[in-house]
Structures are given as C-alpha cells and as structure tokens.
Amino acid sequence: MNSILDDLRLPETADRRLLYTGLDSARYCLDIDHFNQYGFRISYDYNSRGFRDREWPDDMASLKNAVWCLGDSFTVGLGAPWEHTWPQQLERKSSVLTINISMDGASNDWLARTAIKILQAIGPVRMAIMWSFLHRRELSDDVWSDHGRRLPHDSHVIDPALDLENFSQNLRLVQGQSRMCHMMIPWAYYSKHRYHSLWHKIMGPDWPISPPDDLSVLPQWIRDECMTLDVWSELQQYRPALAGKIDSFMQHNRIHQIHACDISRDGLHFDIKTAGLAADIVIQDLLWD
Numbered sequence: 001m002n003s004i005l006d007d008l009r010l011p012e013t014a015d016r017r018l019l020y021t022g023l024d025s026a027r028y029c030l031d032i033d034h035f036n037q038y039g040f041r042i043s044y045d046y047n048s049r050g051f052r053d054r055e056w057p058d059d060m061a062s063l064k065n066a067v068w069c070l071g072d073s074f075t076v077g078l079g080a081p082w083e084h085t086w087p088q089q090l091e092r093k094s095s096v097l098t099i100n101i102s103m104d105g106a107s108n109d110w111l112a113r114t115a116i117k118i119l120q121a122i123g124p125v126r127m128a129i130m131w132s133f134l135h136r137r138e139l140s141d142d143v144w145s146d147h148g149r150r151l152p153h154d155s156h157v158i159d160p161a162l163d164l165e166n167f168s169q170n171l172r173l174v175q176g177q178s179r180m181c182h183m184m185i186p187w188a189y190y191s192k193h194r195y196h197s198l199w200h201k202i203m204g205p206d207w208p209i210s211p212p213d214d215l216s217v218l219p220q221w222i223r224d225e226c227m228t229l230d231v232w233s234e235l236q237q238y239r240p241a242l243a244g245k246i247d248s249f250m251q252h253n254r255i256h257q258i259h260a261c262d263i264s265r266d267g268l269h270f271d272i273k274t275a276g277l278a279a280d281i282v283i284q285d286l287l288w289d
Contacts, residue, residue, distance in 0.1 A: 004063065005121050008114065010050030010103060012147045018044040022104050023266040024079040030267030038265035040081050052076050053087075053100040063122050066097040067286060070111050070118075071130035074185045075102035077275075079264030084272040086130070090279035094287055105150045107136035112170035114146075119177045126286045128181040129174070130258070130278065134163035134189045160190055160242050164249065171253060181285035182255040183278060186270065191247050191257075195238040202229050213240040256281050 021044050022028065029035040047055050057063055069075060069087035077085030087098040101114060108131050115129060139149040174180065187194060199211040207222060215223070215235060226232040250257060258278055260270040 004056075004060070005117060008049060008101070008117055010046075010146055012050065012145065013044075013046040013052075014050040015048055016044075016046045016050075018046075022073070022078060023268055024264070025266075029079075029265070034263070034267050035265055038079075040084070040265075042079070042081050042265060045082065051100055051102065052082060052085075056099065057097070060122070062097060063099075064124055066099045066124060066126075067091075067094075067282065068099050068101060068115075068118055068122075068124050068127045069130075069282075070115055070127070071102040072106035072111075072132040072136075072185065073102070073104040074258075074269055075100065075130050076104055077264070078104060078269045079266035080269065080271045080275075084264075084275055086275035086278040086282075087128075089272065089275045090128075090282050093276070093279050094283055096287065103146060105136075105147075106132055107138045107150065108132050108134065108167055108170045109136075109138045110146060110149070112173045115174045116177075119174065124178055126180070127174075127178045128183070128282045128286065130183040130185055131167070131171075131188065131255070132185060133187075134160070134167050137166075160237065160239065160246070163189070164242075164246055168249065171255075175253075179286055181282045182253065183281060184250065184255055184257050186258050186260040186274075188257075189246050189250075190238050191243050192238075192240070195235070195243065198231060198234065202226070202231055211235070254285075 019042070020026075023030070024042070026032060026035060044052055047053055049056070057066070067090060069090065075086065082088060085100065087100040090096070091098040101118070103110065111129055111131060115127065118124065118127070135153060137151045139151060141149070171182070195211060204225060212218065223232065226235060258270070258274065260274045261277070262271040262273040263269070264271045
C-alpha cells in the first residue's frame with residue numbers, strides 16, 4: 001500500500017469484495033421488485049485502503065494531478081456497478097484520473113476532515129466534493145475508526161439552522177485551498193422545492209393545491225392524514241425563512257444541488273444517468289478554463 005497518508009483508510013472494508021452491502025440488499029432495499037429486476041451485475045471491490053476504487057498511483061505527480069472525489073454512499077455508488085459511479089463517469093468523459101474517497105454514511109464533518117488531510121499531504125490541483133446530509137455528525141473521539149465514529153441519525157433532533165452553521169464551518173475549512181467543485185447529494189437539505197414536491201406527492205383530492213407556509217392553518221383532518229402517511233414530522237421541519245436562507249447560501253457558494261433522474265438497485269441512490277450529469281458539472285467547474 002502506498003505510504004502516503006497511511007492513516008487514510010477504512011480497515012473494515014480494506015481488500016474486501018462484497019456482493020451486497022448496507023441498503024443494497026434484499027433485506028434493506030426500499031423496493032424489492034426493483035431490486036430483483038435491476039439489470040446490471042454489481043460487486044463492491046475495495047482497495048487496500050478500504051475505498052471502492054483501484055489502488056492509488058505510486059508517484060506524487062499522478063496524485064497531484066488526479067481529481068480527488070469525496071463523498072458518502074452516493075459517491076461510493078451504492079446499488080450500482082463501480083463503472084456507474086460519478087467519479088468513474090468523470091474519468092471516462094474527461095480521460096483524467098480520478099481517486100474515489102467515499103464512505104457509506106459519511107458526515108460532512110468526515111468529508112471536511114478528510115479533505116484537509118489530502119490537501120495538506122498531497123496538495124492536489126483539483127478536488128470535487130459531493131457533500132452529504134446536513135444533519136449527519138461524527139464522534140470527536142479519534143480512538144474509533146472512521147466507520148466507528150459515524151453517529152446514527154435521530155430524526156427528533158434535526159435542527160436545520162444548526163445543521164447549516166455546522167456545514168458552513170466545514171465548507172470554510174476547505175474553500176480556496178485547491179480548484180474545487182462543490183455538490184450536494186439529492187435531498188441533502190430542506191428547500192421550498194422539496195417541501196412542495198413532498199406535498200404534491202401525498203396530497204389528496206380535497207387538499208389545497210399549494211402547501212401553506214404555516215402548517216397550523218391546515219384542517220385537523222389533513223394533519224391526521226399526514227401523520228397516517230408518516231410525513232407530518234418531515235413537513236414540520238420545513239421553515240420558509242430558513243429554507244430560503246439555505247438556498248441562498250448554496251447559490252452564493254456555488255454548491256450544485258444534484259437532482260436524481262434515475263435510481264440504483266437499492267431504491268434510494270442514483271445511477272449512471274445522474275452520475276453522468278454530476279460528472280458534467282465537475283468537468284465544467286474543474287477542467288474547463
């Protein structure tokens with residue numbers, strides 16, 4: 001294994017080959033029919049560092065000139081062949097070497113911390129980060145492995161304002177240290193678009209066409225239906241002023257929101273079409289003068 005950045009590794013997956021993992025399994029997938037009908041063969045082949053990628057080059061020049069691609073399970077390519085991942089689509093379209101540094105369940109804390117490691121040790125010319133859900137966190141105790149430091153998501157303690165502040169701190173850590181492209185995974189934060197999309201997905205024939213900014217004005221029977229459909233808590237997490245602030249923050253910092261146009265075998269993550277669109281964004285940001 002390359003001696004550079006010896007501590008950048010995921011020992012739980014190092015040198016492993018898996019046919020199923022996490023949500024991409026018959027037990028945990030979101031749609032078993034889709035899972036069974038998926039048309040591509042998948043294997044998860046991890047390199048000696050535990051990342052779903054080939055081995056790193058041996059020379060520093062290649063490492064510096066590669067596009068370093070960081071992310072969570074959407075960058076791992078959960079539910080899709082390795083060739084369908086956005087780093088591989090980027091490499092195919094650009095003929096520039098990519099290095100995939102991603103972890104299922106990764107938080108933005110881990111992504112920023114890992115990016116700083118790479119920037120300080122290698123100083124790559126280009127880096128692309130597909131940031132994760134804003135509410136994800138990690139343990140501060142570095143005795144644990146990176147996998148072990150992942151904190152489980154508690155839907156009852158989501159605080160979008162605090163999540164945005166935490167993300168902005170992580171973003172500031174890496175900004176300006178390389179030529180960078182910033183993206184957000186699908187549905188990573190609450191916005192007016194997502195709020196309206198969820199409403200239109202569940203609305204009944206006698207509901208208002210547009211959701212109100214203040215949910216308390218809704219008749220109790222609509223609130224009851226939302227609770228029956230198990231979406232009431234998600235609707236409540238939307239705050240119009242804050243959603244606008246988040247959208248404005250993303251636009252000001254040129255963070256591309258990725259909208260999925262296809263779906264992988266597990267029923268949640270995107271597949272090759274969306275990966276290709278993400279690759280196009282990276283090419284425009286990093287490879288065009």
